[in-house]
Amino acid sequence: DAKTTQPPSMDCAEGRAANLPCNHSTISGNEYVYWYRQIHSQGPQYIIHGLKNNETNEMASLIITEDRKSSTLILPHATLRDTAVYYCIVREAGSSNTGKLIFGQGTTLQVKP
Amino acid sequence: DTGVSQDPRHKITKRGQNVTFRCDPISEHNRLYWYRQTLGQGPEFLTYFQNEAQLEKSRLLSDRFSAERPKGSFSTLEIQRTEQGDSAMYLCASSGSGTLGAGSGGSSTDTQYFGPGTRLTVL
Numbered sequence: 615d616a617k618t619t620q621p622p623s624m625d626c627a628e629g630r631a632a633n634l635p636c637n638h639s640t641i642s643g644n645e646y647v648y649w650y651r652q653i654h655s656q657g658p659q660y661i662i663h664g665l666k667n668n669e670t671n672e673m674a675s676l677i678i679t680e681d682r683k684s685s686t687l688i689l690p691h692a693t694l695r696d697t698a699v700y701y702c703i704v705r706e707a708g709s710s711n712t713g714k715l716i717f718g719q720g721t722t723l724q725v726k727p
Numbered sequence: 728d729t730g731v732s733q734d735p736r737h738k739i740t741k742r743g744q745n746v747t748f749r750c751d752p753i754s755e756h757n758r759l760y761w762y763r764q765t766l767g768q769g770p771e772f773l774t775y776f777q778n779e780a781q782l783e784k785s786r787l788l789s790d791r792f793s794a795e796r797p798k799g800s801f802s803t804l805e806i807q808r809t810e811q812g813d814s815a816m817y818l819c820a821s822s823g824s825g826t827l828g829a830g831s832g833g834s835s836t837d838t839q840y841f842g843p844g845t846r847l848t849v850l
Contacts, residue, residue: 616769648838650841655816655844655846656843656844657731657818657820657841657842657843657844658770658818658820658841659841660839660841663838699769701769712775712783713758713775713822713837713839714760714772714775714783715760715762715770715772715820715839716772717769717771718769719768719769720769
């Protein structure tokens, strides 16, 4: 079972920041938080990941709480092309495990004009 | 394009027929994963290869399913005697062999990158 909880859906106005929350209260010390998104009928697209520090890349920012029990993905200026299902996944690090991803239901983000 | 590729993109078959899908991972990636995704659900893990060795199989992978990665490069997923319940999107992902670095932002060698998927419809 997925170790994360996300709201099933959210709306965001075009040009505004989209803040997608994720709860992972049972996360362990060696597990990373990954975010992927899936646009209709395409394969999942990697967005960002982090362990405990906040992270930023060209696509998004990831804010992880100090106790690591929750995180927020921020899309700073949402566009219509950001409409997708967003998945938050916790994943154990280390080369000794398979690293398989366990997806939940994700959050369907609808960006509106 | 140097991403993960899958072939075919769409497959329609009749119940009872055999089908085979191919995945070409990102070159130099030694880890390869197959997932299955049904309508309205998130992808579910099926199996994992490290180089040519199949190291993990999900209980979802019934004996009608077989996956191979003979030379540690491309992989095939075969479904024998297809059933209507096999209708789904079959996704392939690959990653490198590196271990995640602490605090790494952006991509790392252990990040999985997905292909476009093969959509199977069993009539």
